[in-house]
Amino acid sequence: MNEKILRWALAERVEHLLIMILIPTFIITGLPLFDMRWFGWMITPPITIDLFRDIHRIAAGLYAGLAIFHVFYHTLALRQTRMGISGKDFSDSIKIMKFYVGLSNKKPKIGFHNPTEKILVYWLVAVLFMLIMGVSGIMLMFPWYFPTWVYGWALVAHDVFFLLITFVIIFHFYMSVVYKEHRPLLDGMFTDGMVPAEYIKEHHPLWYEEVKKKE
Amino acid sequence: MKYAILLDTSICLGCGACVIACKSENLLPNHIQRITIKLGNSQKGLDSWFVHTRCMHCEFPVCASACPVGALHKTDYGPVLYDANKCIRCKRCVGICPYGVPQYDEERNLIEKCTLCAHRIKLGMDPACVSACPTGALEFGEREEMLAQAQAKADAIKGHVYGDDESGGASLFVVTNVLPEELGYPAVENTQPLSMQIRDIIKPAGGVITLAILGSLAGISLIAHRKEKIKEAEKK
Numbered sequence: 462m463n464e465k466i467l468r469w470a471l472a473e474r475v476e477h478l479l480i481m482i483l484i485p486t487f488i489i490t491g492l493p494l495f496d497m498r499w500f501g502w503m504i505t506p507p508i509t510i511d512l513f514r515d516i517h518r519i520a521a522g523l524y525a526g527l528a529i530f531h532v533f534y535h536t537l538a539l540r541q542t543r544m545g546i547s548g549k550d551f552s553d554s555i556k557i558m559k560f561y562v563g564l565s566n567k568k569p570k571i572g573f574h575n576p577t578e579k580i581l582v583y584w585l586v587a588v589l590f591m592l593i594m595g596v597s598g599i600m601l602m603f604p605w606y607f608p609t610w611v612y613g614w615a616l617v618a619h620d621v622f623f624l625l626i627t628f629v630i631i632f633h634f635y636m637s638v639v640y641k642e643h644r645p646l647l648d649g650m651f652t653d654g655m656v657p658a659e660y661i662k663e664h665h666p667l668w669y670e671e672v673k674k675k676e
Numbered sequence: 677m678k679y680a681i682l683l684d685t686s687i688c689l690g691c692g693a694c695v696i697a698c699k700s701e702n703l704l705p706n707h708i709q710r711i712t713i714k715l716g717n718s719q720k721g722l723d724s725w726f727v728h729t730r731c732m733h734c735e736f737p738v739c740a741s742a743c744p745v746g747a748l749h750k751t752d753y754g755p756v757l758y759d760a761n762k763c764i765r766c767k768r769c770v771g772i773c774p775y776g777v778p779q780y781d782e783e784r785n786l787i788e789k790c791t792l793c794a795h796r797i798k799l800g801m802d803p804a805c806v807s808a809c810p811t812g813a814l815e816f817g818e819r820e821e822m823l824a825q826a827q828a829k830a831d832a833i834k835g836h837v838y839g840d841d842e843s844g845g846a847s848l849f850v851v852t853n854v855l856p857e858e859l860g861y862p863a864v865e866n867t868q869p870l871s872m873q874i875r876d877i878i879k880p881a882g883g884v885i886t887l888a889i890l891g892s893l894a895g896i897s898l899i900a901h902r903k904e905k906i907k908e909a910e911k912k
Contacts (some may be wrong), residue, residue: 494766496879497745510764604771609738612771613871616742620875624882628889635893641904 466661466672468646469654472534474502479527481588483520484630487594490517491623521598524591525598543573546584550576562638572667578633586629590622597622678819679754679797680847681806682826683728686833686857688813690695690715690726697808699792710790713804716852716859723852727860730805731756731777731790734843736868739769739778739789741875747787748778754819755792763787774864775844790808792847820849826851841866 469477490513492500502613504510535544552569554576559565574583600615613652637647649656662669695711704710711730719725737756740748747763750756758778765908769787770779778789793803801807815822826837826849839846839858842864850856857863867873 494744499883501745504764510766513765592802601768601771604767607771609772609774609869610869612768613738613742613869616768616772617871617874619876620878620882624878624885627886631886631889633892639893639897 462656465655465657466624467654467668468649468656468661472652473655474654476527476531476534479523480498483524483527486520487517487524488623488627490514490520495620495623518598518602526597528591544579544583546576546580550580554580572665573665574669575665577637581629582633586626590626590629592621593618594626652663677753677849679816680819680822680849681792681803682817682822682829682849682851683708683741684813684815684829685716685727685827686813686829686835686851686853687811688713688726689811690724691810693808693810694728694805694814697804698790701796701804702791704788705781705783707783708779708788710788711758714860715856715900719824719859725859728850729776730848732775732839732843733790733792733847734845736844736872738772738774738843738869738872741868741872742768742772744768753792753797754790755794755797757791757794758787758789760786774862776862806818822849841883844868 493503502667557577560568597615597618604612645656645660690713695709698710708852713726713728716725731771733754733756737750741752745762745764747759767780770780778787781788802816806814829851830837835853838861839848
């Protein structure tokens, strides 16, 4: 049985690829300003802190552009994959975490999205945390428009959420690249977006049922 | 020994001699001044009180806490000093100083702020602004002595001392007749702002947590890998 199901359309794969370029760009160009004592070595000629800051800001602009595209693409559109979060997502997400930590042997039946990924990687990191990073970043760019105490908190927010984003991305990387069981998804993301139906049936049974019903 | 400046606004005429002396001493271009003087809020007429905006040389300078490269630091003898060679012109000090002191000079690509004339202090001289003050509104000396004098002067006019408590205790004391905040001096906490305290914790904690996560994930994957191998071996 070599049947495959389309999981990620071309636009979504390109979106993911761009995020994969932009987030490390943010991290690399932001590290020297996060802590110069540890990451000061990154600033050696011809690299200057101004160059890093310009790249950081250009990346921010591109991310904002990508966000606008993303909203239009998924709302006006072309593909809606139940991005909303329900109570079931939270309970399933806890069950999934228990399963991966080894506290349970049963994985809940899930649909298109893995609820843990949807909550953590999509809603928290890609949307909420990045929005906070954007707002606090604008405050740091134009300090003279904000009271000094607001500026201080913007600085803290930019540092804290940078760390939180990094932590979640490490987990995301682990679960998608290192965790062998999820390899078919990884292959699909970086090739034609197709994932074997057998894998979908086993790991995303509710989505599999939907696809079969449509057929 | 720590030094400080005492500014008695009750005898400051707002003449600007200190501003000019500072500019001349530090060879500042026309568009930059490290001291600005303006009438205090709701002050009118001949007995007006003037507000000086100049570096307070805080005990807990937020400019130094926010600086990612340590270009600003508090010295043990009082002044908060700026090192242009270390500075990366991120302008965080401009954004975060509650007194609005550091300025970014675009023309020279530098941060400008008072140094308490550290170069003159080292030669045993008073800061240029103090030497130039015609009325004696500015005095310079050992910090504790200046604080005692400021309190005595404030008591005499039933006024207030600004700078004794702000930012952990500054190296500039201002004697005012009304509440300093009413004149236009910003209300500043005694301690280092909470946001900066948190930042000091975040940086080392961030590194430790990142390493802990990476370590535990590596551990988990090693265990999983071993389990798989054992399973394979059992199958064989």
